[in-house]
Amino acid sequence: MGRATTGLWVIFAVMIGVSAGASVPRYDDIMPLSQVRAGMEGYGLTVFHGTRIERFRVRVVAVIRKGSWIAPGHDMILVRMWGGPMTFPRRANAIRGMSGSPIYINGKIIGAFSQAEPTAKEPLGGVTPIEDMLEAWDPNLPASPVAASLFERVQAARLDPPLRIGGRTIRRVVYNLPAAARHYSRPDTLVLQRCATPVTFTSSNGAARRTLATALAPYNVELAAGAQGGPKPGFKGAPLVPGAAFSMMLVTGDISVGATGTVTYRRGNRMLGFGHPFLDIGPIEAPLASAYIYDVYPLLAGSYKIAGEGPVVGASTQDRDFSVSGVLGKRPATVPISVDVTDRTTDRHKLYHAQAVAHPNLTSALVSATVEAAIADLHSNPGPVMAHVTTTVEAEEIGTVTRTNTVFDSRSIEVAATSDLEELLNILTANPFYPLGVVKADVKVEIERGHRTAQIERVFVKEGKFRPGDTVDVGVVLKPYKQNPVTRVLHLAIPTNVPSGRYLLQVQGGSAPAALRIGNLILRTSPQQNPQESPPASIRQMISRY
DSSP states (O other): OOSOOEEOEESSOOOOOOOOOOOOOOOTTBOOGGGOOTTOEEEEEEEEEBTEEEEEEEEEEEEETTOOSSSBTBOEEEEEEESGGGSTTTOOOSEETOTTEEEEETTEEEEEEEEEOTTOSSOEEEEEEHHHHGGGGOTTSOOSOOOOOOOOOOEEEEEEEEEEETTEEEEEEEEEEOTTOOOOOBTTEEEEEOOOEEEEESOOOHHHHHHHHHHHGGGTEEEOSSSOOOOOTTOOOOOOOTTOEEEEEEEEESSOEEEEEEEEEEETTEEEESSSOSSOOEEOOOEEEEEEEEEEEOOTTOEEEEEEEEEEEEEEEEEOSSOEEEEETOOOOEEEEEEEEEETTTTEEEEEEEEEEOOTTTHHHHHHHHHHHHHHHHOOOOSOEEEEEEEEEEETTTEEEEEEEEEEESSOHHHHHTHHHHHHHHHHHSOSSOOOOEEEEEEEEEEEEOOOOEEEEEEEESOSOOOTTOEEEEEEEEEETTSOOEEEEEEEEOOTTOOSSOOOOOEEEOOSSOSEEETTEEEEEOGGGOTTSOOOSSHHHHHHTO
């Protein structure tokens, strides 16, 4: 065998996991896996254009026991499909966005089309049994999102009986490998690297995309190249019935982040989709929106549906190994974001509104990326500019925290303008105590031309010893941009109750409250840098030092 690592492509994602093995209910419209046989023919449902649900034909090739490409050790139904753009004349084969398409035999559902190899010469792929998907409706599953430490662990599964592919007999599957792992397939061993999940983001700004990509990387998802997706103007939605297209959103509004799949199964207002995880993050309340399919883009490296989300019609409840589940008609609890941007270099102004998923592992990056994208959307021209930024965040227990700052950047002002926001959100969601929920975030940015910066060349005091209650005259030598150095004096009052000892005095550019402001340059002392100061004892103390 060649030393090429084998990769599998799930039609929306490949996420490896192990089901909890919970008992699942039996419904009359379901065909149990035990009754599925090779050679059976049926049909699937999906949307190839607009919102019209179309049939495509299906023939069962095999029922592979413990042969799932999503979760080795679980069963998979291997099927061959034809019809629509998958076959002649467009030959799109398996299509991203078909993930979750329900498959029926004799009028009963057997599962969801969910997995395939990206460069297959024909639409051959795997179906996740509906019995596995129903595990997401287990009432004993936790209902509230929790912060979780993310880790990758290489796993292996032995196939009994073995899987025969071409001239190979596969007896063992190694999976969950990181992309950089140097492990290779052998004649009897299939080595699988998890393929990343494509997520659309309606911003092409590099900084915003890096922020989001970094946050989503542990979940094995990646941003689709370039700005894609986004709401379709005038689209009022379509019923989310089996075969309909839907989007699971992380951010909605003027800026959006999400991914599109297909509804698999419904009972009342409960639904299942995808046939595999999105983030595999467990309980999560994310907006579910109907979706409009503009067209199918046929590619040799993997075709996909070009989709735009419609109105939010429900909320997800679980993101599990074999499906995502949700409740239609439920309003998701999200974090509202407003970004008020004024660009005086172009006399433009816009107020952006968005809503981000409320989850301790996701909210910080989603809010930061949304604000960066909004600023870059209005001000996309490089060049030296100043930004006056007011950042306001409301959080559980803490209440409202506001910081005002003036920043400079010559290329990407959105990065500098969101630095205070990112620092505060990290304190709230990634502190050593416990994460606090973000209630809302508001950022106001005013951008103007200028390069009003200065370098601190020297800091000096006339004496080296002081008493509690003394006033220290701190001399600061500044070198303004393209100007001669100037000296300013900062008067610092020493508290009367300060204990004896050595203290570090630091002068730096910073934010309010400020001890001294020279034009748009803010100077302040930074007692939090004092090496003698004890570590913070609470989140409130961390906020007070922010």
